[in-house]
Amino acid sequence: MSKPDYPIRTERLLLRPFTPDDHADLHAYQSLPEVVRYLYGGPRTPEETTDNLKLKMSVTWPEKEGDNLSLAVVHGGRVIGEAVLKYLSEAYRQGEIGYIFHPDHHGRGFATEASRAMLDLGFDHLGLHRIVASCDAHNDKSWHVMERLGMRREAHFRHHEIFKGEWGEEFIYAILEDEWRAARS
Numbered sequence: 001m002s003k004p005d006y007p008i009r010t011e012r013l014l015l016r017p018f019t020p021d022d023h024a025d026l027h028a029y030q031s032l033p034e035v036v037r038y039l040y041g042g043p044r045t046p047e048e049t050t051d052n053l054k055l056k057m058s059v060t061w062p063e064k065e066g067d068n069l070s071l072a073v074v075h076g077g078r079v080i081g082e083a084v085l086k087y088l089s090e091a092y093r094q095g096e097i098g099y100i101f102h103p104d105h106h107g108r109g110f111a112t113e114a115s116r117a118m119l120d121l122g123f124d125h126l127g128l129h130r131i132v133a134s135c136d137a138h139n140d141k142s143w144h145v146m147e148r149l150g151m152r153r154e155a156h157f158r159h160h161e162i163f164k165g166e167w168g169e170e171f172i173y174a175i176l177e178d179e180w181r182a183a184r185s
């Protein structure tokens with residue numbers, strides 16, 4: 001396991017831990033109903049964003065199982081979204097990625113670009129064997145990102161929970177380390 005040097009640079013983005021100065025940019029998207037439509041919870045109040053920011057800043061690298069690394073994705077000097085890597089299992093070297101972006105920055109491939117860096121972190125730095133991602137089956141934009149990343153759809157859960165007052169549908173996608181290395185080479 002080797003913690004990366006921040007910021008991580010991709011072709012168009014910088015990824016780095018959140019700082020207290022990021023509150024305004026974070027709140028700009030966490031407060032939007034369209035952004036949280038398929039996420040647990042509703043639009044955040046400024047106080048809820050403050051609490052969430054503290055939580056994000058408390059993990060700068062997933063040292064142990066259960067840790068949730070959330071990196072700020074910076075473009076043009078602003079935080080335009082976040083890319084997430086959760087350490088699900090040490091014993092079985094399993095992780096999970098996620099992503100949330102401000103709508104002003106959708107449709108340019110930024111979520112895919114940032115998520116590629118998170119898969120690199122998971123496989124190259126954390127030594128994971130398998131990384132999953134999940135989304136509401138109606139969240140087309142989200143599972144399109146997973147498919148662009150070369151992840152395979154492993155499951156479609158139907159009516160597995162009540163989500164925002166209705167029966168939920170969930171897709172689970174995954175990619176193995178050797179599949180990622182083959183796709184990258």
Ligand SMILES: CC(C)(COP(=O)(O)OP(=O)(O)OC[C@H]1O[C@@H](n2cnc3c(N)ncnc32)[C@H](O)[C@@H]1OP(=O)(O)O)[C@@H](O)C(=O)NCCC(=O)NCCS
Pocket residue numbers: 034035036038039098099100101102105106107108109110111112113134135136139141142145148
């Ligand atoms: C999920 C989410 C991050 C996807 O964002 P996105 O901008 O659609 O995804 P990408 O960054 O991969 O961009 C892909 C789009 O950019 C276009 N694009 C433009 N340049 C591109 C490039 N260089 N590389 C890849 N795609 C590019 C693609 O054609 C695609 O457009 P399309 O949707 O019209 O087909 C966004 O919808 C979001 O933040 N939603 C709210 C939070 C959320 O639901 N998160 C997921 C929870 S599971």
